[in-house]
Amino acid sequence: MRVIVDNDFAGDPDGLFQLAHALRSPSADVRLIVGSHLHSPQDAEPDDGHQADKAAAKVRELLGVMGLAGRVPVVRGAEGVLGRKDRRNSAEAVAAILAEGMRSDVNTPLFYTAGAGLTDLAAALQAEPRLAQRMTLVWIGGAEHPGGALPPPGATSGEYNFTIDPAAAQFVFGQSDIPIWQVPRDAYRQMLVSFAELRALAQSGPLGAWLVGNVERMRGALAERGMNLGETYALGDSPLVTLTALQSAFEPDPASSRYHLVPTPRLGSDGAYQLRPDGRPMRVYDWIDTRLTFADMFAKLSH
Structure with a gap:
């Protein structure tokens, strides 16, 4: 398969683990890496942050460590939310994205794996709506669905990756x-x-x-700010590898993880799901095969 990786690599390091894992996975032909922005408050100064630049620089640093410098195209995404003029x-x-997505010389499946906001994908879909039928989006983001798990204690009203760019997520779900x-x-x-x-x-x-x-x-x-992470860290972007590179050999599919199908909903301004019975079918993953994911990741990264 071909893979485009889009993530806020200047934020939490889980995206770096996911990218390294994908690059070490022979079945994932990583064709493009997009360094995307983090949150961009509307009152922020136009020149602050440069988060996408920092994300792209972090990717190039990782490629250097892996001996892959210059081997995979790396681009910086927008420095603000969809449609922001300043x-x-x-x-x-x-x-x-369009150069890879609209190719006619290959027929391998193309996955757009996104571990943060959806700004750059939404912009590409706006520029060329036909792109939608040439790839599958695998997105780490969005709140719990009705009838499933409750939000975790203390969770804010909007899920983190949705709130990076609500308008972009709303477009991808509701208008593409x-x-x-x-x-x-x-x-x-x-x-x-x-x-x-x-x-x-770290010793490997x-x-x-x-x-x-x-x-x-x-x-x-975080410890300097009084936050103790305890004994665990969430590599929350790792399902992007599980659901692409680690598919079953026969009748390829992420066979060891569980999902249910729903009509793709619209998203409210707060990320709430607005049911749409005529929406296209969407997979909502309920359970990820962590054993396969992390056994494979540690084996591939430990050398």
Whole structure:
């Protein structure tokens, strides 16, 4: 399969683990990496943050550690939410996404794996609606669905990745035709590893040491602000690899993880699902095979 990886690599380090895992997976032909922005408050100064630039720089640093410098195209995404006029837009990322998505010389499936907001994908779909039928979106984001798990204690009203760019998520769900495999909050919160496991990975070689070093720096910064992460860390973006590279060999599909089908809903401004019986079918993953995911990840990253 072909894979486009889109993530806020300047934020939590879980995206870096997911990207390294994908790059070490032979069945995932990573064709493009998009470094996307984090939250962009409407009152922020136009020149603050440069989050997408930092994300792209972090990716290039990882590629250097992996001996892959210059081997995979890396682009920076927008520096603000969809349609914001005082920030750099998605033009560079859109051109690269369309170049891969609209190819006519290959017939391997194309997955757009997104672990943060959907700004750059939405911009590409607006620029070329036909793109929707040429790829599948696998998205880490969105709140719990009605009838399923309750939100975790203390959760804010909007799920984190949705709130990065609500308008972009609303467009992708409600105004495009792209097939969606969603990993909502109750599913991606299952992706826990222990710090004891991460310490062992750090001893396995330069790549493990670099990845875990990023986690430890984040952990230290949070500790300075009075937050103790305890014994576990959520590698919440890892299902992006499980659902693509780790499919079954016969009748390929993410056979070891569980989902249910729903008509793709519209999203409210707060991320609430607005039922739409005529919506296209959407997979909502309820349970991710963590054993397969992390056994494979530690095996591939430990050298």
